[in-house]
Amino acid sequence: MDWTALGLSLQLGLVTVALLLPLAFLLARWLAFGRFRGRGFVEAVVALPLILPPTVVGFYLLVAFGRGSPLGTAFESLFGHPLVFSFEGLVLASLLVNLPFAVQPMQNALAAIPPSVRDAARCCGLSPLEAVRRIELPLALPGIATAAVLTFAHTLGEFGVVLMVGGSIPGETRTVAIAIYDRVQAFDEQAAGAMALVLLLLAVAALGITNTLARRATRRD
Amino acid sequence: MTTRAGLEVRLRQAAPFALDVAFEAPADSITALFGPSGSGKTTVLRAIAGLQPMDAARVSCGDVTWTDTAASVRTPPHLRPVGFVFQDYALFPHLTVREQLALSLGHRPADERPARIDELLARVQLLELGDRRPAALSGGQQQRAALARALARDPALLLLDEPFAAVDWALRESLRHELVTLQRALSLTVVLVTHDFEDVAKLASHLVVLERGTVTASGTVEALTARNAVPGVTGWREPAVALDARIHAQLADRQLTVIAAGGLRLEVPTVDAPVGAPVRIQLSAREVILASRRPEGLSLHNVIEAKVVAIEPASHEALRLVHLQAGATRLLSLVTADAARSLGLAPGTPVLALVKAVAVEAFA
Numbered sequence: 001m002d003w004t005a006l007g008l009s010l011q012l013g014l015v016t017v018a019l020l021l022p023l024a025f026l027l028a029r030w031l032a033f034g035r036f037r038g039r040g041f042v043e044a045v046v047a048l049p050l051i052l053p054p055t056v057v058g059f060y061l062l063v064a065f066g067r068g069s070p071l072g073t074a075f076e077s078l079f080g081h082p083l084v085f086s087f088e089g090l091v092l093a094s095l096l097v098n099l100p101f102a103v104q105p106m107q108n109a110l111a112a113i114p115p116s117v118r119d120a121a122r123c124c125g126l127s128p129l130e131a132v133r134r135i136e137l138p139l140a141l142p143g144i145a146t147a148a149v150l151t152f153a154h155t156l157g158e159f160g161v162v163l164m165v166g167g168s169i170p171g172e173t174r175t176v177a178i179a180i181y182d183r184v185q186a187f188d189e190q191a192a193g194a195m196a197l198v199l200l201l202l203a204v205a206a207l208g209i210t211n212t213l214a215r216r217a218t219r220r221d
Numbered sequence: 222m223t224t225r226a227g228l229e230v231r232l233r234q235a236a237p238f239a240l241d242v243a244f245e246a247p248a249d250s251i252t253a254l255f256g257p258s259g260s261g262k263t264t265v266l267r268a269i270a271g272l273q274p275m276d277a278a279r280v281s282c283g284d285v286t287w288t289d290t291a292a293s294v295r296t297p298p299h300l301r302p303v304g305f306v307f308q309d310y311a312l313f314p315h316l317t318v319r320e321q322l323a324l325s326l327g328h329r330p331a332d333e334r335p336a337r338i339d340e341l342l343a344r345v346q347l348l349e350l351g352d353r354r355p356a357a358l359s360g361g362q363q364q365r366a367a368l369a370r371a372l373a374r375d376p377a378l379l380l381l382d383e384p385f386a387a388v389d390w391a392l393r394e395s396l397r398h399e400l401v402t403l404q405r406a407l408s409l410t411v412v413l414v415t416h417d418f419e420d421v422a423k424l425a426s427h428l429v430v431l432e433r434g435t436v437t438a439s440g441t442v443e444a445l446t447a448r449n450a451v452p453g454v455t456g457w458r459e460p461a462v463a464l465d466a467r468i469h470a471q472l473a474d475r476q477l478t479v480i481a482a483g484g485l486r487l488e489v490p491t492v493d494a495p496v497g498a499p500v501r502i503q504l505s506a507r508e509v510i511l512a513s514r515r516p517e518g519l520s521l522h523n524v525i526e527a528k529v530v531a532i533e534p535a536s537h538e539a540l541r542l543v544h545l546q547a548g549a550t551r552l553l554s555l556v557t558a559d560a561a562r563s564l565g566l567a568p569g570t571p572v573l574a575l576v577k578a579v580a581v582e583a584f585a
Contacts, residue, residue: 114309114311116307116308116309116311117311117312117313117314119267119270119272119298119305119307119311120305120307120311120312120313120370121313122271122272122297122298122299123270123272123298123299123303123304123305123371123374124299124321124324124325124327124370124373124374125299125300125324125325125327125328125374126299126324126327127297127299128297128299130299131299134324135313138315139313139314139315
Protein backbone atom coordinates (compact mmCIF):
# COMPACT_ATOMS: atom_id res chain seq x y z
CA MET A 1 0.00 0.00 0.00
CA ASP A 2 1.50 3.30 -1.17
CA TRP A 3 0.27 5.78 1.43
CA THR A 4 2.25 8.63 -0.10
CA ALA A 5 0.50 8.09 -3.43
CA LEU A 6 -2.91 7.93 -1.76
CA GLY A 7 -2.18 11.13 0.19
CA LEU A 8 -1.04 12.84 -2.99
CA SER A 9 -4.17 11.78 -4.84
CA LEU A 10 -6.44 13.05 -2.06
CA GLN A 11 -4.50 16.32 -1.96
CA LEU A 12 -4.74 16.71 -5.73
CA GLY A 13 -8.47 15.97 -5.60
CA LEU A 14 -9.16 18.50 -2.85
CA VAL A 15 -7.04 21.25 -4.42
CA THR A 16 -8.70 20.66 -7.79
CA VAL A 17 -12.20 20.83 -6.29
CA ALA A 18 -11.39 23.93 -4.27
CA LEU A 19 -9.92 25.81 -7.23
CA LEU A 20 -12.21 24.51 -9.95
CA LEU A 21 -15.67 24.91 -8.37
CA PRO A 22 -15.68 28.72 -8.17
CA LEU A 23 -14.24 29.11 -11.67
CA ALA A 24 -16.55 26.48 -13.13
CA PHE A 25 -19.55 28.09 -11.39
CA LEU A 26 -18.85 31.38 -13.14
CA LEU A 27 -18.42 29.59 -16.46
CA ALA A 28 -21.57 27.52 -15.87
CA ARG A 29 -23.56 30.62 -15.00
CA TRP A 30 -22.33 32.38 -18.12
CA LEU A 31 -23.33 29.41 -20.26
CA ALA A 32 -26.68 28.97 -18.50
CA PHE A 33 -27.85 32.59 -18.51
CA GLY A 34 -25.68 34.50 -20.96
CA ARG A 35 -27.03 35.51 -24.33
CA PHE A 36 -24.20 35.49 -26.82
CA ARG A 37 -23.18 34.03 -30.14
CA GLY A 38 -20.89 31.05 -30.14
CA ARG A 39 -22.29 29.44 -27.02
CA GLY A 40 -22.29 26.08 -28.78
CA PHE A 41 -18.61 26.49 -29.54
CA VAL A 42 -17.73 27.29 -25.92
CA GLU A 43 -19.80 24.32 -24.72
CA ALA A 44 -18.02 22.05 -27.18
CA VAL A 45 -14.59 23.22 -25.98
CA VAL A 46 -15.61 22.63 -22.35
CA ALA A 47 -16.80 19.11 -23.24
CA LEU A 48 -13.66 18.27 -25.22
CA PRO A 49 -11.87 16.39 -22.38
CA LEU A 50 -14.84 13.99 -22.24
CA ILE A 51 -14.26 12.64 -25.71
CA LEU A 52 -10.53 13.16 -26.36
CA PRO A 53 -8.25 10.24 -25.41
CA PRO A 54 -6.41 11.21 -22.18
CA THR A 55 -3.06 10.70 -23.88
CA VAL A 56 -4.01 13.27 -26.52
CA VAL A 57 -5.03 15.80 -23.86
CA GLY A 58 -1.87 14.95 -21.96
CA PHE A 59 0.27 15.40 -25.05
CA TYR A 60 -1.06 18.87 -25.78
CA LEU A 61 -0.76 19.90 -22.13
CA LEU A 62 2.80 18.60 -22.09
CA VAL A 63 3.57 20.78 -25.09
CA ALA A 64 1.76 23.78 -23.57
CA PHE A 65 3.46 23.38 -20.17
CA GLY A 66 6.91 22.54 -21.59
CA ARG A 67 10.06 24.60 -21.12
CA GLY A 68 9.81 25.88 -24.69
CA SER A 69 6.27 27.23 -24.20
CA PRO A 70 5.47 30.76 -22.94
CA LEU A 71 3.52 29.28 -20.02
CA GLY A 72 6.33 26.91 -19.04
CA THR A 73 8.95 29.65 -19.32
CA ALA A 74 6.90 32.10 -17.26
CA PHE A 75 6.24 29.51 -14.57
CA GLU A 76 9.89 28.50 -14.29
CA SER A 77 11.11 32.08 -14.02
CA LEU A 78 8.54 32.74 -11.26
CA PHE A 79 8.90 29.58 -9.16
CA GLY A 80 12.34 28.30 -10.09
CA HIS A 81 11.31 24.85 -11.24
CA PRO A 82 9.63 23.51 -14.38
CA LEU A 83 5.85 23.20 -14.60
CA VAL A 84 5.91 19.74 -16.18
CA PHE A 85 6.52 16.79 -13.84
CA SER A 86 5.55 18.96 -10.86
CA PHE A 87 2.53 18.93 -8.52
CA GLU A 88 1.53 22.40 -9.78
CA GLY A 89 1.56 21.06 -13.33
CA LEU A 90 -0.68 18.21 -12.25
CA VAL A 91 -3.12 20.64 -10.61
CA LEU A 92 -3.29 22.77 -13.75
CA ALA A 93 -3.84 19.70 -15.93
CA SER A 94 -6.43 18.40 -13.50
CA LEU A 95 -8.35 21.70 -13.62
CA LEU A 96 -8.56 21.58 -17.41
CA VAL A 97 -9.40 17.89 -17.66
CA ASN A 98 -12.15 18.18 -15.04
CA LEU A 99 -13.82 21.20 -16.61
CA PRO A 100 -16.78 19.27 -18.09
CA PHE A 101 -17.35 17.31 -14.87
CA ALA A 102 -17.61 20.55 -12.90
CA VAL A 103 -19.34 22.79 -15.43
CA GLN A 104 -22.07 20.55 -16.82
CA PRO A 105 -23.89 19.60 -13.57
CA MET A 106 -23.82 23.21 -12.39
CA GLN A 107 -24.92 24.54 -15.77
CA ASN A 108 -27.86 22.12 -15.81
CA ALA A 109 -28.85 23.05 -12.25
CA LEU A 110 -28.69 26.78 -13.01
CA ALA A 111 -30.56 26.44 -16.30
CA ALA A 112 -33.35 24.65 -14.41
CA ILE A 113 -34.08 27.78 -12.32
CA PRO A 114 -37.12 29.44 -13.92
CA PRO A 115 -36.27 32.90 -15.35
CA SER A 116 -39.15 34.37 -13.36
CA VAL A 117 -37.54 33.17 -10.11
CA ARG A 118 -34.37 35.06 -10.97
CA ASP A 119 -36.45 38.11 -11.90
CA ALA A 120 -38.34 37.78 -8.62
CA ALA A 121 -35.07 37.84 -6.71
CA ARG A 122 -34.26 41.23 -8.21
CA CYS A 123 -37.80 42.51 -7.60
CA CYS A 124 -37.48 41.45 -3.96
CA GLY A 125 -34.67 43.96 -3.62
CA LEU A 126 -31.67 41.67 -4.00
CA SER A 127 -28.63 43.04 -5.82
CA PRO A 128 -27.22 40.77 -8.55
CA LEU A 129 -24.58 39.46 -6.11
CA GLU A 130 -27.11 38.83 -3.32
CA ALA A 131 -29.39 37.09 -5.80
CA VAL A 132 -26.55 34.67 -6.63
CA ARG A 133 -25.80 34.03 -2.96
CA ARG A 134 -29.34 33.66 -1.63
CA ILE A 135 -31.25 32.26 -4.60
CA GLU A 136 -29.01 30.80 -7.32
CA LEU A 137 -26.42 29.07 -5.12
CA PRO A 138 -28.95 27.32 -2.85
CA LEU A 139 -31.08 26.25 -5.81
CA ALA A 140 -28.05 24.97 -7.71
CA LEU A 141 -26.70 23.14 -4.65
CA PRO A 142 -27.44 19.61 -5.90
CA GLY A 143 -25.59 20.44 -9.13
CA ILE A 144 -22.70 21.95 -7.19
CA ALA A 145 -22.44 18.85 -4.97
CA THR A 146 -22.53 16.59 -8.01
CA ALA A 147 -19.82 18.70 -9.64
CA ALA A 148 -17.63 18.45 -6.54
CA VAL A 149 -18.01 14.70 -6.16
CA LEU A 150 -17.53 13.96 -9.86
CA THR A 151 -14.45 16.19 -10.02
CA PHE A 152 -12.95 14.65 -6.90
CA ALA A 153 -13.61 11.07 -7.99
CA HIS A 154 -12.43 11.70 -11.51
CA THR A 155 -9.20 13.33 -10.28
CA LEU A 156 -8.48 10.30 -8.13
CA GLY A 157 -8.92 8.00 -11.09
CA GLU A 158 -7.23 10.02 -13.85
CA PHE A 159 -4.36 8.03 -15.33
CA GLY A 160 -3.39 8.97 -18.85
CA VAL A 161 -3.09 12.71 -18.44
CA VAL A 162 -1.26 12.38 -15.11
CA LEU A 163 1.24 9.99 -16.64
CA MET A 164 1.86 12.27 -19.62
CA VAL A 165 2.17 15.54 -17.71
CA GLY A 166 3.43 14.36 -14.34
CA GLY A 167 5.31 11.17 -14.93
CA SER A 168 5.59 9.07 -11.77
CA ILE A 169 7.70 10.96 -9.26
CA PRO A 170 7.01 9.63 -5.73
CA GLY A 171 5.55 12.29 -3.45
CA GLU A 172 5.31 14.79 -6.32
CA THR A 173 3.30 13.32 -9.19
CA ARG A 174 2.81 9.61 -8.44
CA THR A 175 -0.92 9.43 -7.72
CA VAL A 176 -2.66 6.29 -6.52
CA ALA A 177 -3.87 5.43 -10.03
CA ILE A 178 -0.28 5.51 -11.26
CA ALA A 179 0.87 3.58 -8.20
CA ILE A 180 -1.62 0.78 -8.95
CA TYR A 181 -0.26 0.47 -12.49
CA ASP A 182 3.28 0.56 -11.08
CA ARG A 183 2.54 -2.25 -8.57
CA VAL A 184 0.88 -4.40 -11.24
CA GLN A 185 3.95 -4.00 -13.44
CA ALA A 186 6.04 -5.21 -10.48
CA PHE A 187 3.73 -8.26 -9.98
CA ASP A 188 2.78 -6.88 -6.52
CA GLU A 189 -0.87 -7.82 -6.85
CA GLN A 190 -1.58 -7.50 -3.14
CA ALA A 191 -0.63 -3.81 -2.95
CA ALA A 192 -2.39 -3.08 -6.26
CA GLY A 193 -5.52 -4.83 -4.98
CA ALA A 194 -5.51 -2.89 -1.70
CA MET A 195 -5.25 0.46 -3.47
CA ALA A 196 -7.85 -0.52 -6.07
CA LEU A 197 -10.21 -1.41 -3.22
CA VAL A 198 -9.63 1.99 -1.57
CA LEU A 199 -10.51 3.74 -4.85
CA LEU A 200 -13.59 1.54 -5.25
CA LEU A 201 -14.82 2.38 -1.75
CA LEU A 202 -14.18 6.08 -2.29
CA ALA A 203 -16.18 5.96 -5.53
CA VAL A 204 -19.12 4.21 -3.85
CA ALA A 205 -19.04 6.72 -0.97
CA ALA A 206 -18.93 9.61 -3.43
CA LEU A 207 -21.97 8.38 -5.29
CA GLY A 208 -23.80 7.80 -2.01
CA ILE A 209 -23.07 11.34 -0.88
CA THR A 210 -24.25 12.90 -4.18
CA ASN A 211 -27.47 10.92 -4.17
CA THR A 212 -28.23 11.85 -0.57
CA LEU A 213 -27.49 15.51 -1.17
CA ALA A 214 -29.57 15.60 -4.32
CA ARG A 215 -32.51 13.96 -2.59
CA ARG A 216 -32.30 16.30 0.40
CA ALA A 217 -32.08 19.36 -1.81
CA THR A 218 -35.09 18.44 -3.92
CA ARG A 219 -37.32 17.54 -0.97
CA ARG A 220 -39.22 20.78 -0.43
CA ASP A 221 -42.21 20.64 1.81
CA MET B 222 -58.42 60.64 -2.85
CA THR B 223 -54.96 62.09 -3.04
CA THR B 224 -53.57 63.61 -6.19
CA ARG B 225 -50.23 61.84 -6.13
CA ALA B 226 -48.65 61.52 -9.54
CA GLY B 227 -49.09 58.07 -10.97
CA LEU B 228 -47.05 55.96 -13.32
CA GLU B 229 -45.95 57.33 -16.68
CA VAL B 230 -44.67 54.90 -19.24
CA ARG B 231 -43.15 55.36 -22.69
CA LEU B 232 -41.49 52.36 -24.29
CA ARG B 233 -40.11 51.63 -27.71
CA GLN B 234 -38.25 48.66 -29.12
CA ALA B 235 -37.76 47.28 -32.62
CA ALA B 236 -36.77 43.69 -31.85
CA PRO B 237 -37.52 40.87 -31.04
CA PHE B 238 -40.94 42.35 -31.81
CA ALA B 239 -41.99 45.93 -32.43
CA LEU B 240 -43.34 47.66 -29.36
CA ASP B 241 -44.32 51.31 -29.11
CA VAL B 242 -46.51 52.23 -26.17
CA ALA B 243 -47.21 55.24 -24.02
CA PHE B 244 -49.73 55.37 -21.20
CA GLU B 245 -50.37 56.65 -17.72
CA ALA B 246 -51.64 54.76 -14.72
CA PRO B 247 -53.17 57.03 -12.05
CA ALA B 248 -52.06 56.71 -8.44
CA ASP B 249 -54.22 54.83 -5.91
CA SER B 250 -56.09 52.86 -8.53
CA ILE B 251 -55.99 49.71 -10.61
CA THR B 252 -55.06 50.07 -14.25
CA ALA B 253 -55.53 47.04 -16.46
CA LEU B 254 -53.22 46.27 -19.37
CA PHE B 255 -55.54 44.22 -21.50
CA GLY B 256 -54.90 42.40 -24.74
CA PRO B 257 -54.52 39.04 -26.42
CA SER B 258 -51.47 36.90 -25.72
CA GLY B 259 -48.51 38.06 -27.76
CA SER B 260 -49.59 41.69 -27.61
CA GLY B 261 -46.60 42.63 -25.44
CA LYS B 262 -48.34 43.05 -22.08
CA THR B 263 -45.82 41.09 -20.05
CA THR B 264 -42.91 42.80 -21.82
CA VAL B 265 -44.34 46.18 -20.82
CA LEU B 266 -44.67 45.04 -17.21
CA ARG B 267 -41.09 43.74 -17.17
CA ALA B 268 -39.82 46.99 -18.66
CA ILE B 269 -41.59 48.99 -15.94
CA ALA B 270 -39.84 46.85 -13.32
CA GLY B 271 -36.50 47.40 -15.06
CA LEU B 272 -36.14 43.74 -15.99
CA GLN B 273 -36.37 44.32 -19.73
CA PRO B 274 -34.13 46.75 -21.59
CA MET B 275 -35.77 48.86 -24.31
CA ASP B 276 -34.37 50.78 -27.26
CA ALA B 277 -35.93 53.92 -25.85
CA ALA B 278 -37.83 54.24 -22.61
CA ARG B 279 -39.06 56.69 -20.03
CA VAL B 280 -40.66 55.32 -16.89
CA SER B 281 -41.50 57.49 -13.93
CA CYS B 282 -43.57 56.82 -10.85
CA GLY B 283 -44.69 59.66 -8.65
CA ASP B 284 -41.92 62.24 -8.87
CA VAL B 285 -39.17 59.70 -9.40
CA THR B 286 -37.79 58.76 -12.80
CA TRP B 287 -36.77 55.10 -12.93
CA THR B 288 -35.81 54.87 -16.59
CA ASP B 289 -34.88 57.57 -19.05
CA THR B 290 -32.77 56.27 -21.89
CA ALA B 291 -32.34 59.81 -23.24
CA ALA B 292 -30.65 60.85 -19.98
CA SER B 293 -28.98 57.46 -19.41
CA VAL B 294 -31.03 56.93 -16.27
CA ARG B 295 -31.60 53.27 -15.54
CA THR B 296 -32.35 52.38 -11.93
CA PRO B 297 -31.65 48.66 -11.49
CA PRO B 298 -34.69 46.52 -10.61
CA HIS B 299 -33.67 45.92 -6.99
CA LEU B 300 -33.59 49.65 -6.29
CA ARG B 301 -37.12 50.29 -7.61
CA PRO B 302 -39.89 50.17 -5.00
CA VAL B 303 -41.89 47.76 -7.17
CA GLY B 304 -43.83 44.71 -6.03
CA PHE B 305 -44.11 42.14 -8.82
CA VAL B 306 -46.51 39.19 -8.75
CA PHE B 307 -45.43 36.86 -11.53
CA GLN B 308 -47.82 34.74 -13.54
CA ASP B 309 -46.26 31.52 -12.21
CA TYR B 310 -45.80 33.29 -8.82
CA ALA B 311 -42.02 32.65 -9.00
CA LEU B 312 -41.82 31.74 -5.32
CA PHE B 313 -38.39 30.61 -4.12
CA PRO B 314 -38.74 26.82 -3.76
CA HIS B 315 -36.06 26.52 -1.05
CA LEU B 316 -37.49 29.15 1.30
CA THR B 317 -40.52 29.16 3.59
CA VAL B 318 -43.12 31.88 3.11
CA ARG B 319 -41.69 33.71 6.13
CA GLU B 320 -38.18 33.54 4.72
CA GLN B 321 -39.37 34.89 1.37
CA LEU B 322 -41.00 37.84 3.11
CA ALA B 323 -37.91 38.45 5.26
CA LEU B 324 -35.84 38.49 2.07
CA SER B 325 -38.05 41.23 0.63
CA LEU B 326 -37.84 43.35 3.78
CA GLY B 327 -34.18 44.23 3.34
CA HIS B 328 -35.08 47.92 3.24
CA ARG B 329 -36.51 47.82 6.78
CA PRO B 330 -34.51 47.66 10.03
CA ALA B 331 -34.01 44.06 11.18
CA ASP B 332 -35.96 44.50 14.43
CA GLU B 333 -39.10 45.62 12.54
CA ARG B 334 -39.17 42.65 10.21
CA PRO B 335 -40.77 39.89 12.32
CA ALA B 336 -43.77 42.05 13.21
CA ARG B 337 -44.10 43.21 9.62
CA ILE B 338 -44.03 39.59 8.41
CA ASP B 339 -46.86 38.68 10.81
CA GLU B 340 -48.84 41.68 9.60
CA LEU B 341 -48.41 40.74 5.94
CA LEU B 342 -49.23 37.08 6.54
CA ALA B 343 -52.37 38.11 8.39
CA ARG B 344 -53.39 40.36 5.51
CA VAL B 345 -53.29 37.49 3.03
CA GLN B 346 -54.64 34.93 5.52
CA LEU B 347 -51.50 32.82 5.64
CA LEU B 348 -50.55 33.33 9.27
CA GLU B 349 -50.70 29.61 10.06
CA LEU B 350 -48.83 28.59 6.92
CA GLY B 351 -45.83 30.91 7.17
CA ASP B 352 -43.40 28.10 7.89
CA ARG B 353 -44.32 26.12 4.80
CA ARG B 354 -42.37 25.99 1.59
CA PRO B 355 -44.22 26.77 -1.67
CA ALA B 356 -44.53 23.10 -2.66
CA ALA B 357 -46.69 22.53 0.42
CA LEU B 358 -49.15 25.30 -0.49
CA SER B 359 -52.23 25.14 -2.73
CA GLY B 360 -52.48 27.30 -5.85
CA GLY B 361 -54.50 29.99 -4.10
CA GLN B 362 -52.15 30.01 -1.11
CA GLN B 363 -49.16 30.35 -3.43
CA GLN B 364 -50.86 33.30 -5.10
CA ARG B 365 -51.41 34.95 -1.71
CA ALA B 366 -47.82 34.26 -0.69
CA ALA B 367 -46.60 35.90 -3.90
CA LEU B 368 -48.84 38.89 -3.22
CA ALA B 369 -47.55 39.18 0.37
CA ARG B 370 -43.96 38.99 -0.88
CA ALA B 371 -44.65 41.78 -3.36
CA LEU B 372 -46.29 43.91 -0.65
CA ALA B 373 -43.33 43.32 1.66
CA ARG B 374 -41.34 45.67 -0.55
CA ASP B 375 -43.65 48.53 0.54
CA PRO B 376 -44.06 49.15 -3.16
CA ALA B 377 -44.90 52.49 -4.71
CA LEU B 378 -46.21 50.38 -7.57
CA LEU B 379 -47.66 46.88 -7.60
CA LEU B 380 -47.37 44.92 -10.86
CA LEU B 381 -49.52 41.84 -11.38
CA ASP B 382 -49.00 39.54 -14.37
CA GLU B 383 -52.14 37.48 -15.08
CA PRO B 384 -52.57 36.93 -11.32
CA PHE B 385 -55.67 34.74 -11.61
CA ALA B 386 -54.85 32.75 -14.73
CA ALA B 387 -53.64 29.70 -12.83
CA VAL B 388 -56.51 29.32 -10.35
CA ASP B 389 -59.99 27.91 -10.86
CA TRP B 390 -63.07 30.04 -11.30
CA ALA B 391 -64.42 29.98 -7.73
CA LEU B 392 -61.05 30.85 -6.21
CA ARG B 393 -60.49 33.54 -8.82
CA GLU B 394 -63.57 35.41 -7.62
CA SER B 395 -62.46 35.42 -3.97
CA LEU B 396 -58.88 36.39 -4.89
CA ARG B 397 -60.27 39.30 -6.91
CA HIS B 398 -62.15 40.45 -3.82
CA GLU B 399 -59.00 40.19 -1.72
CA LEU B 400 -57.01 42.19 -4.24
CA VAL B 401 -59.59 44.97 -4.39
CA THR B 402 -59.77 45.07 -0.60
CA LEU B 403 -55.98 45.29 -0.30
CA GLN B 404 -55.72 47.92 -3.00
CA ARG B 405 -58.23 50.15 -1.21
CA ALA B 406 -56.86 49.51 2.27
CA LEU B 407 -53.28 50.32 1.27
CA SER B 408 -54.01 52.96 -1.43
CA LEU B 409 -51.90 50.98 -3.86
CA THR B 410 -51.10 51.99 -7.39
CA VAL B 411 -51.60 48.79 -9.36
CA VAL B 412 -50.95 47.77 -12.94
CA LEU B 413 -52.62 44.48 -13.77
CA VAL B 414 -51.90 42.51 -16.93
CA THR B 415 -54.76 40.31 -18.07
CA HIS B 416 -56.38 38.76 -21.11
CA ASP B 417 -59.60 38.09 -19.16
CA PHE B 418 -62.03 41.00 -19.50
CA GLU B 419 -63.78 39.89 -16.30
CA ASP B 420 -60.69 41.12 -14.43
CA VAL B 421 -60.99 44.47 -16.16
CA ALA B 422 -64.73 44.81 -15.59
CA LYS B 423 -64.52 43.86 -11.92
CA LEU B 424 -61.23 45.30 -10.76
CA ALA B 425 -59.85 48.05 -12.93
CA SER B 426 -60.78 51.71 -12.97
CA HIS B 427 -58.52 52.45 -15.94
CA LEU B 428 -57.88 50.42 -19.03
CA VAL B 429 -55.06 50.31 -21.56
CA VAL B 430 -55.73 48.01 -24.51
CA LEU B 431 -52.63 46.59 -26.13
CA GLU B 432 -52.63 44.96 -29.55
CA ARG B 433 -49.51 43.86 -31.44
CA GLY B 434 -47.27 46.14 -29.44
CA THR B 435 -49.34 49.32 -29.65
CA VAL B 436 -52.01 50.95 -27.48
CA THR B 437 -55.32 50.78 -29.36
CA ALA B 438 -57.49 52.32 -26.65
CA SER B 439 -57.12 53.81 -23.21
CA GLY B 440 -59.29 55.57 -20.69
CA THR B 441 -61.54 54.82 -17.77
CA VAL B 442 -63.22 51.44 -17.81
CA GLU B 443 -66.54 53.21 -17.33
CA ALA B 444 -66.15 55.39 -20.41
CA LEU B 445 -64.76 52.63 -22.64
CA THR B 446 -67.43 50.08 -21.72
CA ALA B 447 -70.21 52.67 -21.96
CA ARG B 448 -69.15 53.45 -25.51
CA ASN B 449 -68.96 49.72 -26.20
CA ALA B 450 -65.55 50.52 -27.62
CA VAL B 451 -63.02 48.13 -26.18
CA PRO B 452 -60.91 46.67 -29.00
CA GLY B 453 -60.63 42.92 -28.79
CA VAL B 454 -63.79 42.70 -26.70
CA THR B 455 -66.53 44.37 -28.72
CA GLY B 456 -68.07 41.80 -30.99
CA TRP B 457 -67.81 38.69 -28.86
CA ARG B 458 -68.47 39.91 -25.34
CA GLU B 459 -71.98 40.97 -24.60
CA PRO B 460 -72.12 44.78 -24.37
CA ALA B 461 -72.15 45.76 -20.71
CA VAL B 462 -71.40 48.97 -18.85
CA ALA B 463 -69.02 48.85 -15.89
CA LEU B 464 -69.74 51.69 -13.49
CA ASP B 465 -67.78 53.01 -10.52
CA ALA B 466 -70.37 53.36 -7.79
CA ARG B 467 -70.79 53.61 -4.03
CA ILE B 468 -73.03 52.00 -1.47
CA HIS B 469 -75.67 54.69 -0.89
CA ALA B 470 -77.93 53.03 1.70
CA GLN B 471 -78.72 49.64 3.18
CA LEU B 472 -82.44 48.79 3.32
CA ALA B 473 -82.08 45.91 5.75
CA ASP B 474 -85.84 45.37 6.20
CA ARG B 475 -86.30 44.92 2.44
CA GLN B 476 -82.99 43.07 1.97
CA LEU B 477 -81.94 45.63 -0.59
CA THR B 478 -78.96 47.88 -1.08
CA VAL B 479 -79.16 51.24 -2.82
CA ILE B 480 -76.18 51.93 -5.03
CA ALA B 481 -75.28 55.39 -6.27
CA ALA B 482 -73.57 55.60 -9.65
CA GLY B 483 -73.18 59.19 -10.70
CA GLY B 484 -76.70 60.59 -10.32
CA LEU B 485 -78.30 57.13 -10.62
CA ARG B 486 -79.83 55.28 -7.70
CA LEU B 487 -80.16 51.55 -8.19
CA GLU B 488 -81.80 49.10 -5.84
CA VAL B 489 -80.09 45.74 -5.87
CA PRO B 490 -80.15 42.62 -3.67
CA THR B 491 -78.14 43.17 -0.48
CA VAL B 492 -74.47 43.87 -1.10
CA ASP B 493 -72.31 43.12 1.90
CA ALA B 494 -70.42 46.40 2.25
CA PRO B 495 -70.73 49.49 4.47
CA VAL B 496 -72.46 52.65 3.33
CA GLY B 497 -70.02 54.80 1.38
CA ALA B 498 -67.89 51.87 0.27
CA PRO B 499 -66.88 51.84 -3.38
CA VAL B 500 -68.47 49.17 -5.50
CA ARG B 501 -68.10 48.18 -9.13
CA ILE B 502 -71.37 47.38 -10.91
CA GLN B 503 -71.88 45.82 -14.29
CA LEU B 504 -75.04 46.22 -16.25
CA SER B 505 -75.45 44.09 -19.34
CA ALA B 506 -77.20 45.81 -22.27
CA ARG B 507 -79.36 42.69 -22.62
CA GLU B 508 -80.83 43.31 -19.15
CA VAL B 509 -81.94 46.90 -19.79
CA ILE B 510 -85.55 47.17 -21.02
CA LEU B 511 -86.75 50.41 -22.66
CA ALA B 512 -90.23 51.85 -22.08
CA SER B 513 -92.01 55.00 -23.16
CA ARG B 514 -94.35 55.01 -20.12
CA ARG B 515 -93.80 54.13 -16.49
CA PRO B 516 -94.99 50.53 -16.08
CA GLU B 517 -96.98 49.25 -13.13
CA GLY B 518 -97.46 45.90 -11.46
CA LEU B 519 -94.02 44.56 -12.33
CA SER B 520 -91.40 42.95 -10.11
CA LEU B 521 -89.24 45.90 -10.98
CA HIS B 522 -87.11 48.09 -8.74
CA ASN B 523 -85.33 50.47 -11.03
CA VAL B 524 -86.92 52.87 -13.49
CA ILE B 525 -84.35 55.29 -14.86
CA GLU B 526 -85.13 58.40 -16.86
CA ALA B 527 -82.77 58.59 -19.79
CA LYS B 528 -82.30 59.99 -23.26
CA VAL B 529 -81.28 58.15 -26.40
CA VAL B 530 -77.82 59.23 -27.54
CA ALA B 531 -77.27 56.89 -30.46
CA ILE B 532 -78.57 53.69 -31.98
CA GLU B 533 -76.14 51.33 -33.61
CA PRO B 534 -76.33 47.92 -35.26
CA ALA B 535 -75.66 45.04 -32.88
CA SER B 536 -74.09 41.63 -33.33
CA HIS B 537 -77.35 40.28 -34.80
CA GLU B 538 -79.10 42.11 -37.65
CA ALA B 539 -82.46 41.96 -35.85
CA LEU B 540 -81.00 43.76 -32.82
CA ARG B 541 -80.03 47.34 -32.03
CA LEU B 542 -77.67 48.63 -29.37
CA VAL B 543 -79.11 51.80 -27.87
CA HIS B 544 -76.75 54.22 -26.14
CA LEU B 545 -78.44 56.09 -23.31
CA GLN B 546 -77.56 59.08 -21.21
CA ALA B 547 -78.98 59.12 -17.68
CA GLY B 548 -77.71 62.20 -15.92
CA ALA B 549 -73.94 61.97 -16.07
CA THR B 550 -74.01 58.23 -16.62
CA ARG B 551 -74.04 56.29 -19.86
CA LEU B 552 -75.99 53.06 -20.20
CA LEU B 553 -76.47 50.52 -22.99
CA SER B 554 -79.64 48.68 -23.94
CA LEU B 555 -79.95 45.84 -26.40
CA VAL B 556 -83.40 45.76 -28.04
CA THR B 557 -84.90 44.28 -31.18
CA ALA B 558 -84.96 46.47 -34.27
CA ASP B 559 -88.70 46.00 -34.17
CA ALA B 560 -88.96 47.46 -30.64
CA ALA B 561 -86.74 50.37 -31.63
CA ARG B 562 -89.13 51.16 -34.49
CA SER B 563 -92.33 50.77 -32.50
CA LEU B 564 -90.99 52.97 -29.65
CA GLY B 565 -89.90 55.50 -32.25
CA LEU B 566 -86.36 55.58 -30.85
CA ALA B 567 -84.05 58.20 -32.30
CA PRO B 568 -81.22 60.29 -30.89
CA GLY B 569 -82.77 62.69 -28.38
CA THR B 570 -85.84 60.56 -27.59
CA PRO B 571 -86.60 60.48 -23.85
CA VAL B 572 -87.11 56.90 -22.60
CA LEU B 573 -87.34 54.99 -19.37
CA ALA B 574 -84.69 52.35 -18.78
CA LEU B 575 -86.03 49.45 -16.72
CA VAL B 576 -83.48 47.49 -14.74
CA LYS B 577 -84.30 44.43 -12.64
CA ALA B 578 -82.55 44.48 -9.28
CA VAL B 579 -81.07 41.04 -9.90
CA ALA B 580 -79.66 42.15 -13.26
CA VAL B 581 -77.16 44.48 -11.59
CA GLU B 582 -73.91 42.67 -10.96
CA ALA B 583 -72.20 44.29 -7.98
CA PHE B 584 -68.58 43.64 -7.04
CA ALA B 585 -67.63 45.21 -3.73
